Amino acid sequence: MKLGLKIKTAREEKGLTQNDLVKISGVSRASLQLYEADKGNITLDNLEKIANALDYEVVHFLSSNVVPQSKKTCPPICPSIEKNMSPNMSLNNICEFIENDSPLPPTQSNNSVRIPVYDEVYASAGQGFINDEHITQHIELDKGFLRSYFGLTSFLDLSIITARGDSMLPAVPENCQIIVQKGTPREGQICVTRIDDELYVKRLQKRPKYKLISDNKSYDDIELEGENYEILGIVVGLFQKIP
Structure with missing residues (x-):
């Protein structure tokens, strides 16, 4: 289903007119008309506004084959997993877009990719979160x-x-x-690194020494020399909910 039709279907399911959605979301009427007709390039900011107005997660409108569930009806995948150090990694507040009894087929179209969502994110036995046993669901983007x-x-x-x-x-x-995404980060890229059994999101400094650098300067750098660490992947994108 195309993005414009998904927006229109979700709007009509809530009994809203285009004018209603414009008032609730703050997106202009002209933009909404273009989006629903699949004639305009929607910005992520406007998509987040529309998704929140319709009580859906943004990922619902980006996924190719999902069971349509609103934020109000889908439970979180897991409870919060918190650590003492910051920022640590957990899986929290990601809705189940695929019903447990109706999983996605093992194949995917040429235009989409199935991405695993991880639960119980513990970096035990040197495997970090890159471990099939922790996969909770897949979404298709x-x-x-x-x-x-x-x-x-x-x-x-x-x-x-x-x-x-x-x-x-x-x-x-x-x-x-x-x-x-698994891979070797370049100097200054944001990556996910396991140190012992903790996972961190930091920028990587390679020279003169390997360090993890925080953008928030209230946090000290972490020198990797002598640590039991593994760089698990590069942060290539993010989704954020509007409060």
């Missing part, structure tokens, strides 16, 4: 969206987890869902 908004050219080895804490503000907001 459009490759065109991932390419346009996040600049992805490869759609392999993607995962969705949640960043907690404020040490990477403003680049990584608290409690946002981040898309992580």
Whole structure:
């Protein structure tokens, strides 16, 4: 189902006219008309406004094959997993877009990619969250969206987890869902690193020494020399809810 039809269907399910949705969301009527007709390039900011007005998660409108569930009816995947250090990784407040008794088929279309969502994110036995036993659900996202908004050219080895804490503000907001891709980060890229059994979202400094750097300067750098660490992947995008 195309994005415009998804928006129109969700609007009509709530019994709203276009004017109603314009008033609730703050998106202009002209823009909404273009979006529903699939004639305009929607911004992520406007999509978030529309999704919140319709009580849906943004990912619902980006996924190719999902069971339509609103935020009010879908439960969180897992309770919060919090650590003492910041920001630590957990899976929290991601809705179940696929019913347990109606999983996605193992195949995917050429225009979309299935991305695993991870639960019980513990970095035990040196495996971090990159471990099949922790996969809770898969969601299917459009490759065109991932390419346009996040600049992805490869759609392999993607995962969705949640960043907690404020040490990477403003680049990584608290409690946002981040898309992580396995790979070797370049100097200054934001990555997910396991140190012992803790997971961190930080920028990587390679020279003169390997360090994890926080954007929020209230936090000290973490020197990796002598630590039991593993760089698990690069943060390539994020989704944030509007409060």
